[in-house]
Amino acid sequence: MPASPATAESTLPEFIWDEALIRRYDLSGPRYTSYPTAVEFTPDFRVDDMVKAAGRSKAAGGPVSLYTHLPFCAHLCYYCACNKVITKKRDKAMPYVERVLKEAAIQSKLFGADRPVQQLHWGGGTPTFLPKDVMEHLMAGYGELFNLQSGDDRDYSVEIDPREVDEDTLPTLWKLGFNRISLGVQDVNPVVQKAVNRIQPREMTEGVLNEARRIGFRSINLDLIYGLPYQTPESFAETLESVIDMSPDRLSVFSYAHLPDRFYPQTRIQGDTLPSPQQKLTILHNTINRLLEAGYEYIGMDHFAKPDDSLAVAQREGRLHRNFQGYTTHADCDLVSLGVSAIGQTDDAYFQNNHDLPAWEQAIDAGQLATIRGVGLTRDDQIRRWVIGQLICQFRLDREQFQAAWGADFDSYFADELRRLKPMIQDELIGDDGRVLQVQPAGRLLIRAICQIFDLYRKEGASQRFSRII
Numbered sequence: 001m002p003a004s005p006a007t008a009e010s011t012l013p014e015f016i017w018d019e020a021l022i023r024r025y026d027l028s029g030p031r032y033t034s035y036p037t038a039v040e041f042t043p044d045f046r047v048d049d050m051v052k053a054a055g056r057s058k059a060a061g062g063p064v065s066l067y068t069h070l071p072f073c074a075h076l077c078y079y080c081a082c083n084k085v086i087t088k089k090r091d092k093a094m095p096y097v098e099r100v101l102k103e104a105a106i107q108s109k110l111f112g113a114d115r116p117v118q119q120l121h122w123g124g125g126t127p128t129f130l131p132k133d134v135m136e137h138l139m140a141g142y143g144e145l146f147n148l149q150s151g152d153d154r155d156y157s158v159e160i161d162p163r164e165v166d167e168d169t170l171p172t173l174w175k176l177g178f179n180r181i182s183l184g185v186q187d188v189n190p191v192v193q194k195a196v197n198r199i200q201p202r203e204m205t206e207g208v209l210n211e212a213r214r215i216g217f218r219s220i221n222l223d224l225i226y227g228l229p230y231q232t233p234e235s236f237a238e239t240l241e242s243v244i245d246m247s248p249d250r251l252s253v254f255s256y257a258h259l260p261d262r263f264y265p266q267t268r269i270q271g272d273t274l275p276s277p278q279q280k281l282t283i284l285h286n287t288i289n290r291l292l293e294a295g296y297e298y299i300g301m302d303h304f305a306k307p308d309d310s311l312a313v314a315q316r317e318g319r320l321h322r323n324f325q326g327y328t329t330h331a332d333c334d335l336v337s338l339g340v341s342a343i344g345q346t347d348d349a350y351f352q353n354n355h356d357l358p359a360w361e362q363a364i365d366a367g368q369l370a371t372i373r374g375v376g377l378t379r380d381d382q383i384r385r386w387v388i389g390q391l392i393c394q395f396r397l398d399r400e401q402f403q404a405a406w407g408a409d410f411d412s413y414f415a416d417e418l419r420r421l422k423p424m425i426q427d428e429l430i431g432d433d434g435r436v437l438q439v440q441p442a443g444r445l446l447i448r449a450i451c452q453i454f455d456l457y458r459k460e461g462a463s464q465r466f467s468r469i470i
Helices: 005-010 019-025 047-060 090-111 132-145 169-175 190-195 202-215 233-246 264-268 277-293 310-316 357-365 379-394 399-406 415-426 447-452
Strands: 064-070 116-124 155-160 180-186 218-226 250-255 297-300 303-305 321-323 326-328 334-338 343-346 349-353 371-376 396-398 430-432 436-439
Touching: 047 090, 047 343, 047 349, 047 371, 064 090, 090 132, 090 334, 090 357, 132 169, 169 202, 180 202, 202 218, 202 233, 218 233, 218 277, 233 277, 250 277, 277 297, 297 310, 303 310, 321 379, 379 396, 379 399, 379 447, 396 399, 415 430, 415 447
Parallel strands: 064 116, 064 334, 116 155, 155 180, 180 218, 218 250
Antiparallel strands: 250 303, 297 303, 321 326, 334 343, 343 349, 349 371, 396 436, 430 436
16 A cells, blocks of 8 residues: 555655765766656657657546746856757747747647646746747637646746846736746855856845745745855855745755856856865755755755645655656646757657757748657656656655556566665665665765666666766
8 A cells, every 4th residue: 555644754754964975876867857867868759759649648638737948048147058049139039939839739639638737837048038928928829729727736837037027027927827936046146146147136036036925926946056156165155044034935956067068158167166076065065954954844856845835745745746847746747848949748758849949940830840859668667767756756665555556566676776775775875674665864865876776777877978966
């Protein structure tokens, strides 16, 4: 039988920092927003394969999640590794949105227009780059093509750059049905902001957050990045105090990966201005301790939430989920994704649109889908995705639940993985009482290393195509 919410809550461990274990296990590895991960996507997966996957999803029914990638930014942040288009020309927004709606018309037929859209997310880029009338046009189009929801259980979120917010922005988003927002902050220190070309005074961020709260937005998230130029443990501690004072419901604290060879904007950042690896570890250690002290719960994978936030509640009740937008409470939603580079998901497939904006536009203008790669999931992929999901979201895996879900004996199926897990058990990263695998206090920070044991594609060792775990 599945573990009861009370059982899941009672076994949720506290957090422990063990620097020796961190140094031993801090290799490179996936973030597991999907399994198989995006590096396994192949151009052999074509539009026809995506159409068939959508057809199977339509036949299965159920709610869907709708993601839209809006790539435009008015300013270049030097740390950014996102797929974006830097421009001051707001008139680029409407032609892009018109194409998104053409793509949406195709996909709504493939997936089924009557399925309730429980989750909706605008990412970027900078979604608030869109002028008010373009936002309204996009959501009106979605309203005609999809079964948008208005109930309190919907999760309609948007990423917001506080520098791109005027007096109409938040009221417009609220009126359009959004009920959650995520604010990009990164750091409130002016020296750090100047070094990454993102001047954003604390008062600006706080003003947007307070107005959003007044309007009625819930689960307000702030994004921070550690490892940026000129950051020190002392300076980031000051940033953290400012953020705690703003009291967001959720916090995402990401590690900056300096990869100027892969991401051209990062060539503007001088390597000798970055904190050392030891300073980064100190920043992370201090940050986790301070947020726990301030009453936040460590959800895992850079995420923190207040105990009454829906993410924390879902984790305690054993129903947290993870997808390309991060942690979510909507485990049962297939993902319909629209726009350049967007990744969609069904129960048995992942598929991604062209990264190149002109190529994506050309496909849509021709009345075609822009899918250029993806992967079909085998039963083994689905089983391992479930296992990794349990570990990375709930920090535990119940053998009886596995048996009920997959009709297989866990110990037999994963005999080799359990053998390779033994050093981690000896190091007290994870415990095994014969019934439940339970991530231990020292293992929560190293959950990506634990998950890699069950990743068939990483069996020969962690791939250097991924960032370091910490």
